[in-house]
Amino acid sequence: MGRPKLNNSTSTITLISRRxxxxxxxxxxxxGANLEGDTANFIETEQLLEYDGFKSSFLQVRGSIPLLWEQIVDLSYKPCLSIIEHEDxxxxxxxxxxxxxxxxxxxxAVDLTDKHGNEGQLSLAYATEMEKLADVRYVSFDFHQRCGGSNFDSLKLLYNEIADDFEKQxxxxxxxxxxxxxxxxxxxxxxxxDCLDRTNVTQSYLARISLDQQLQRMCALTSSEHICTFTEDEDLEIFRNLWVNQGDEISLEYSGTNALKGDIVRYGKQTFSGLIKDGISALSRYYLNNFQDGIRQDAIDLISGNYxxxxxxxxxxxLNKFESRTLFPVASVLLIGSLTVTSITLNRGGQGVISSVICAGATAGMMALVKxxxxxxxxxxxxxxxx
Structure with missing residues (x-):
């Protein structure tokens, strides 16, 4: 919740996300989806505004691509996407x-996925199914290609595509x-x-446009004024911080880390410190997704009554003789041991060339076996x- 001041009147902006x-x-x-059509990470976000006795709200939803698909972790930084073929x-x-x-x-339906590689295949499958639905408008917008990773203002291209329908809604x-x-x-x-990082940037942009329209209707802004230019910097910062914090909370529940691209929402551009934070979060996601989330998923299924x-x-x-928490330490010890022995033999110079080659080969073989x-x-x- 934030309380920026507009025309010397205090307004209240509240974000509520329902999972x-x-x-x-x-x-x-x-x-993806289950057989009933329910999707993962499906969240309804409501932006509430109270100003000078007026009350308004704007709803958006996010959710995983509603196809049957999986991305099983296998120690790769970006596991391969697999679309599950099903007659239903x-x-x-x-x-x-x-x-x-x-x-x-x-x-x-706004699809922000890439249009190449595994993401592209999934996006194409999604677009193909959406062509069969006459009562839903599907808009494909390659966020990474159109925004270049940091050009937040390029989202205006997306808004221009949906502006008429946006205003009708x-x-x-x-x-x-x-x-x-x-x-x-x-x-x-x-x-x-993931319906986290790119999605949060896009939703915050659309929410800001809707907020401008609401404030103009309340006569807090003229038709030519916008919150990003009219309010004091600290007031706009309140709005941005709400969306950054909300994105972090949603991301923590689903991925275990704060959202990426938070500095784009906060500052409208990618910053050096933001890149460092994103890198740390990306590495944390890698570790959690590979070595912690299986247990966390069991806890969620048990507490929610799914199991x-x-x-x-x-x-x-x-039912399984070996557990991943047992295999992971063993594999780690073997790899670290092989690398240590290789390093020691290399430091011996010419006397340990043969030993170094043997140890290096053993290390490479161990890494291949682990992978x-x-x-x-x-x-x-x-x-x-x-x-």
Whole structure:
């Protein structure tokens, strides 16, 4: 919640994000949709504004691409995406968007994924299914290519594509007398791969545009004024900080770290300190996704009731002879030992050339063996399947 001042009147801006409980989980173990059309990391975000007796709000949603797909961790920094072929895929997509239309009205699906590599294949599959839905508008916007990683203002290109529908959907507005004068008639559904970083930047941009429109309607701004130019720097900072903090909270629950690209939301550009923070968060995500999230996923499934304990069935934790938490330390010790021995033999100079070659070969072989068995070494959930 923030309290910027406009025209010497205090306004209150509040962000509320509501997470859907139908497909809860962690970043790598809950991807895409289930057979009922529920998607991972599906969140409804409401931006509330109170000013001079007026009350308004603007809703957006985010959610994983509503196809059957997975991205199983295997020690790779970016595991390969795999689309699960299923005869019910068209029905799954239809169920998902039918639910959105029933709840929110007209729907615009904004896809922020890359258009090359594995992401491109998934995006193409998504676009292909969306062509079958006549009542949903699908907009593909390659965030990385169009924004160049740091050019926040390029999101205006996206807004220009959806401006007419955006204004038709509108927002909720109630006067000081309690009269309802505007009602939001639709929703924008945004997604990238994780529905975290690119999605948060995009949603904050659209929320700022809607905030301008609401304040203009309340006569706090003229039709030519905008919050980013009209308010004091500290007031605009309040708005930006709300979206940064909200993005961090959503990301912590799903990936275990703060959101990336937070400095773009906060400052409108990528900064050097932001790049360092993003690098640290990316490395933390790698470790957590590979070696912690399997256990965390089991905890979520157990607490949420997705998995029901049965006294008549053996524990899923006893069905596998080896656990990843046992294999990982062993593999680490072997690799570190091999690298240490290689380093020692290299320091001996000419006397240890043959030994160095042998140790280096053994180390390379050990690394290949660990990589080949990456899925067995990584932490994986035991209680529930991916779907």
């Amino acid at each position: 859907c409980t139908r497909r809860l989980g962690t970043r790598m173990w809950r991807r 895929t068209p029905m799954i997509v239809k169920r998902h968007f039918h639910d959105l239309i029933q709840r929110y009205g007209s729907t615009i 509108g927002y909720f507005l109630q006067t000081t007398e309690g009269e309802l004068v505007e009602e939001q008639k639709g929703i924008i559904r945004s997604n990238c791969i 029901t304990v049965s006294g008549n069935s053996p524990s899923p934790f006893q 080949a068995n990456g899925r067995q070494i990584c932490s994986r959930p035991r209680l529930c399947g991916l779907l």
